[in-house]
Amino acid sequence: MATERTLSIIKPDATRRNLTGKINAKFEEQGLRIVAQKRIKLTKEQAEGFYAVHKERPFFNDLVAFMITGPVVVQVLEGEGAVAKNREIMGATNPANAAPGTIRKEFAESIEANSVHGSDSAENAATEIAFFFKPEEIVG
Ligand code: UDP
Numbered sequence: 001m002a003t004e005r006t007l008s009i010i011k012p013d014a015t016r017r018n019l020t021g022k023i024n025a026k027f028e029e030q031g032l033r034i035v036a037q038k039r040i041k042l043t044k045e046q047a048e049g050f051y052a053v054h055k056e057r058p059f060f061n062d063l064v065a066f067m068i069t070g071p072v073v074v075q076v077l078e079g080e081g082a083v084a085k086n087r088e089i090m091g092a093t094n095p096a097n098a099a100p101g102t103i104r105k106e107f108a109e110s111i112e113a114n115s116v117h118g119s120d121s122a123e124n125a126a127t128e129i130a131f132f133f134k135p136e137e138i139v140g
Helices: 012-016 020-029 044-050 060-067 082-090 103-107 122-132
Strands: 003-010 033-040 072-080 116-118
Touching: 003 020, 003 082, 003 122, 012 020, 012 060, 012 072, 020 033, 020 082, 020 103, 044 060, 044 122, 072 082, 082 103, 082 116, 082 122
Parallel strands: none
Antiparallel strands: 003 072, 003 116, 033 072
């Protein structure tokens, strides 16, 4: 499998509980390298733009409101099959369905406040990485 990059976001519920280090340890222990990272406060416009694919979904407005309740940590993870690997490490969207040992099983508060975002395809990863990072900010 090829080396890939994926976009990860540590969401406001997790930064509020000071879980950045514990979440990053899961990525690193399971073979993903954090090759770019910054802590930012999303604007409403940024959150709406990032989640534009979900604009018609019933949870869109609440999701955008949640994503601006506090700081997030946006990061680029690199490794063999990083997109799928990160989805495995994250666990299912709804923490009630997430496998033991996954970030969402251990840390998520709800289906909305589920601690992390991860790109769901290599194509979306490229778009999402470019949304937050300039090429020179990513150091592999
Ligand atoms: N979400 C929500 N309610 C739902 C489904 C999703 O609030 O019923 C939120 C949740 O924070 C999720 C995000 O919307 O992580 C994006 O949803 P998606 O289906 O893309 O899940 P993900 O790829 O994050 O697992």
